[in-house]
Amino acid sequence: MRDVAILGVGMLPFGRRDEDSLMDMLAYASLKALDDAGLGDDTVDAVYVANMGGGMLQHQASIASSLVDRLSLLPAAAETIENGPASGASAVKNGVLAIASGHYDTVLVAGGEKMREVTGWRATDFVATMTHPTAEYPYGITLPGMAGMFTRLYMEKHGVTREHLLAISLKNQEMGTRNPFAHVEMALDREGIFDSPHAVVNNPVSADPLHLYDLCPVSDGAAALVLCTVEAAKKRGKPYVVVAGFGQATDTHTLAERDDPTDLKAVSLAAQKAFAMAKLKPSDVHVAELHDAFTILEIAESEHVGFFKKGEGGKAAVAGKTRLGGQIPINLSGGLKARGHPVGATGVAQMVDIVWQLRHELPENRQVKNAQVGLTVNFGGFGNNVLCFILRRVEP
Amino acid sequence: MKDEIALTAYKCKKCGKLHYPFHDRCLECRGREFDKVKPQGNAKLLTYTAIFNLPWGFDQRFLILGVAEFQNQVKAMGQIKAESTDKLKVGMPVKPSWEPIRVQNGEDVYGLKFEPM
Numbered sequence: 001m002r003d004v005a006i007l008g009v010g011m012l013p014f015g016r017r018d019e020d021s022l023m024d025m026l027a028y029a030s031l032k033a034l035d036d037a038g039l040g041d042d043t044v045d046a047v048y049v050a051n052m053g054g055g056m057l058q059h060q061a062s063i064a065s066s067l068v069d070r071l072s073l074l075p076a077a078a079e080t081i082e083n084g085p086a087s088g089a090s091a092v093k094n095g096v097l098a099i100a101s102g103h104y105d106t107v108l109v110a111g112g113e114k115m116r117e118v119t120g121w122r123a124t125d126f127v128a129t130m131t132h133p134t135a136e137y138p139y140g141i142t143l144p145g146m147a148g149m150f151t152r153l154y155m156e157k158h159g160v161t162r163e164h165l166l167a168i169s170l171k172n173q174e175m176g177t178r179n180p181f182a183h184v185e186m187a188l189d190r191e192g193i194f195d196s197p198h199a200v201v202n203n204p205v206s207a208d209p210l211h212l213y214d215l216c217p218v219s220d221g222a223a224a225l226v227l228c229t230v231e232a233a234k235k236r237g238k239p240y241v242v243v244a245g246f247g248q249a250t251d252t253h254t255l256a257e258r259d260d261p262t263d264l265k266a267v268s269l270a271a272q273k274a275f276a277m278a279k280l281k282p283s284d285v286h287v288a289e290l291h292d293a294f295t296i297l298e299i300a301e302s303e304h305v306g307f308f309k310k311g312e313g314g315k316a317a318v319a320g321k322t323r324l325g326g327q328i329p330i331n332l333s334g335g336l337k338a339r340g341h342p343v344g345a346t347g348v349a350q351m352v353d354i355v356w357q358l359r360h361e362l363p364e365n366r367q368v369k370n371a372q373v374g375l376t377v378n379f380g381g382f383g384n385n386v387l388c389f390i391l392r393r394v395e396p
Numbered sequence: 397m398k399d400e401i402a403l404t405a406y407k408c409k410k411c412g413k414l415h416y417p418f419h420d421r422c423l424e425c426r427g428r429e430f431d432k433v434k435p436q437g438n439a440k441l442l443t444y445t446a447i448f449n450l451p452w453g454f455d456q457r458f459l460i461l462g463v464a465e466f467q468n469q470v471k472a473m474g475q476i477k478a479e480s481t482d483k484l485k486v487g488m489p490v491k492p493s494w495e496p497i498r499v500q501n502g503e504d505v506y507g508l509k510f511e512p513m
Contacts (some may be wrong), residue, residue, distance in 0.1 A: 061440060121451065124451045124452070125452035138505055139497055140498060141473065145459075148445030149444065149462070149463065175402075207446070255464045256472060257423070261443070
């Protein structure tokens with residue numbers, strides 16, 4: 001197996017992008033990544049596109065074939081990867097394996113989703129199609145609903161409180177104001193959403209016990225990266241980022257069939273595999289992007305990857321240990337909570353943010369000083385298909 | 397409301413593990429033969445939520461959903477017959493029934509409902 005480097009990255013600001021089609025967004029993010037990689041006029045061996053909803057929302061299939069045509073990357077191999085909200089990291093994994101195997105030398109991975117051109121009613125239904133088709137979906141369950149049921153159990157078993165969840169909302173939306181790529185660039189006021197009579201109106205229950213500001217927004221957006229061999233990255237003569245390790249694991253489709261529904265086994269297993277491959281441990285990580293589609297998930301994932309013991313993640317967030325300058329800064333991009341969650345793009349966007357961190361390219365108010373190792377968790381379904389990546393900075 | 401709870405769980409003939417929904421191979425031992433098991437008795441509420449942003453196909457203000465465990469350990473999701481979550485508690489007994497849970501293509505779709513006891 002060959003080591004794999006990330007040669008270039010690109011991202012579009014997430015949000016409501018009425019002016020752009022899904023293909024526009026994928027193309028623009030890809031061009032940014034190709035330019036960043038210094039491959040502006042060159043081609044690549046293969047293209048992997050992460051997308052969950054093109055078939056349902058845009059009535060469009062074979063999106064990767066369309067992208068290589070649009071970018072004149074012909075005759076590059078092209079595939080679309082659909083793995084729910086974990087499509088992004090899945091596409092990166094396929095690209096990494098293709099280079100590690102020696103079959104390809106240069107791969108473009110692009111992730112994109114356009115969710116705002118349908119009503120919230122339709123978008124909620126689209127995301128809910130990843131629940132079990134007979135045991136869950138017909139009942140009207142949504143992903144926020146799954147998260148609500150999970151939160152209630154996690155609160156009972158591990159002592160998570162609304163105060164803990166609030167710490168995630170406040171931190172991530174504050175970071176969103178510092179990130180020009182974020183969908184939500186609005187800091188929250190504790191009193192306005194938690195401590196006053198107005199909070200009932202400003203922050204209503206959305207999926208009991210979760211409230212509006214515990215949930216990520218529905219977003220449009222795209223992100224891309226270019227993978228290559230380490231030898232090719234070395235030739236650039238400047239610091240670069242390598243994929244030090246990755247892991248993927250699955251769990252039962254329904255939450256009800258898990259022996260302990262609060263145990264996100266797929267997160268733990270994916271992280272254990274990634275750490276084993278990277279020969280690193282949780283305390284070696286300097287910055288992380290976790291899949292906080294719901295505030296409870298940032299807390300639960302921070303415990304399941306090993307940053308904190310079970311029951312300590314919420315307290316750590318309240319104590320500021322996951323803020324910039326803390327023990328392990330998490331979601332300095334604003335996370336899904338503020339950067340947004342165009343489902344197919346998210347896993348790629350998380351890695352783009354970590355690459356910027358490891359290349360030390362972010363402004364001071366978002367940059368972890370001298371960051372060398374970063375971690376991502378991309379959480380598919382309700383934890384039934386999870387990928388964890390560990391990226392590492394290498395000096396030339 | 398129908399007389400029978402038209403839900404079937406599957407018990408592995410080899411190791412006895414109970415499954416719902418159906419799996420082609422046992423989650424525990426990968427056995428492929430199962431005995432069909434009907435959920436029995438009342439159920440115990442394991443968790444619940446009220447959702448206020450409903451998916452396409454539900455023309456109502458909110459929906460209360462939960463997961464409950466029957467007396468013979470079958471666990472399943474269902475809609476909860478309540479006006480709010482105020483009186484719901486994890487562990488409380490609920491009475492199951494098989495009733496329309498949504499309308500699709502103009503026809504009722506039946507599924508589990510739980511009534512707090």
